[in-house]
Amino acid sequence: MPTAVLARPDDFDGWRAAARGFAAAGVAAERVVWQVGDAPTDLLAGAPAPAATAPMFTVPKAFLEIARRVICNADHERFALLYAALLALRDRPKLFDDAADPLVRRLYDLDKSVRRDVHKMRAFVRFREVADASIADGGERFVAWFEPEHHIVRLNSGFFARRFAAMRWSILTPLECVHWDGELAFTPGATRADAPDGDPLEATWRTYYASIFNPARLKVKAMTSEMPRKYWKNLPEASLVPGLVAGAEERTRMMIEAGAAAGRSNDEVQAAIAGDVATPSPERATAPLAAGGAGVAPVPSGDAPADRLAALRDEALRCKRCPLYGPATQTVFGEGPTAARLMFVGEQPGDQEDLAGRPFVGPAGQVFDRALAAAGIDRSRTYVTNAVKHFKFEARGKRRIHSKPDTGEIDACRWWVEHERGIVKPAVTVALGATAARSLTGKAVTISRERGRPLRLADGSEAWIAVHPSFLLWSEDRAAAEAEFERFVADLVAVRERLAALG
Ligand code: URA
DSSP states (O other): OOEEEESSTTOHHHHHHHHHHHHHTTOOGGGOEEEESSSOOOTTOOOBOOOOOSOOOOOOHHHHHHHHHHTTSOOTTHHHHHHHHHHHHHHOTTGGGOTTSHHHHHHHHHHHHHHHHHHHHHHHOOOEEEEOTTSTTOOEEEEEEOOOSSSOHHHHHHHHHHHTTTSOEEEEOSSEEEEESSSEEEEEOOOGGGSOOOOHHHHHHHHHHHHHOOGGGOOHHHHHHHSOHHHHTTOGGGGGHHHHHHHHHHHHHHHHHHHHHTTOOHHHHHHHHTSSSOOOOHHHHHSOOOTTSOOOOOOOSSSOHHHHHHHHHHHHHTOOSSGGGTTSSSOOOOBSOTTOSEEEEESOOOHHHHHHTSSSOSHHHHHHHHHHHHHTOOGGGSEEEESSOSOOEEEETTEEEEOOOOHHHHHHHHHHHHHHHHHHOOSEEEEESHHHHHHHHSSOOOHHHHTTSEEEOTTSOEEEEEOOHHHHHSOSOHHHHHHHHHHHHHHHHHHHHHHHHHO
């Protein structure tokens, strides 16, 4: 039987060359044996794919895009299904417009499963820092363990290379491992035991997760569908989930009792502890935020800070003060304890923050967390927010490329930052980058000139200026990036010491 031997399970180029040869020779889909590896193992296998002689008929670009992903699916029929689709496209170039066609449906399903796996890998890879003995002058490598369902390591490697260009990293998986040392390299699959198992960063993650966990918002079904249980074992924060879930009812009861003791009705208490629903107030009911940003809805000043912050967040979810709310997924509001003495203001949510609805959870967030840990600052005791609350981006195909907010957008959003600061009343606010510095001071600030010393803000409190963590992420020059990281940590240490001195 005609046989195609592919070099790897995700060998798209090999599949394409073989499929072209078979199609040109008029070989029916059901006759071809597809194999991965060096030698055919099927007893019936024999004749190799003929070389394509006639020029290939053209296929829609969209088919090739889908095929590149479907090839990565672990389903052993994928090569044959794609070849059948290729043959069908010769007579029906618009085949893929017919989503009801069983072959098209099957391929779309395989594609969807791969895309989901790609997304999970991006969301659930957690790097752990290890000393790298292969580096002569000492140095660290960030190593992660992930168990993909499909052969997506190569497909996803460009994403990680772009995001973590300034770090040395490896992602180990049972199927194949990928390494970055300024260029990508691949090695055969590893075992869980090859990956480091926990480091000090894990404790930070766990503290952080425990502090933001709100028992009243517990939705086990949603949690398990977004974060399937198979990934839990590799996430430091996941080890807390069963205990937090088990204790959720008790914690909710205690919150209700505390609210009742403060004289609030059951409905108000329920709404307030849900965190995303503000306690109703007549003031807010009569002063809604006007679209376009002219109106200001005063946040009731008599309530407890947590209620006022919840009310503010609720308003912000409906913010239309500038056009950025349109394309973004959601408002990404600040988070952290209302009693925090230290506040961080970033620029704006990135792609992952926009999807998660939380600040600094993507790649810049990882650098930020690493720097905080190095500086001895517990993120769960700080309030973290952004100068601009919606993700501003340019769509390029399916990618959303970060775009810098302009001064009009920063000024429109300052209203929220000022109210957050008015409620939290931090002793020190750190501006991460130029956008945050402009938001806090109302004018353009040169980071290199102002960093590392306190500035007095209009309300009398202190601001410190630091670089934005993504500045450290994108640098091509590794030595310079490491030096910048150390400077960033030093700035954070100075802030920590200043806070201690302020008492
Ligand atoms: N960059 C920011 O400034 N804020 C975030 O929340 C994420 C990335």
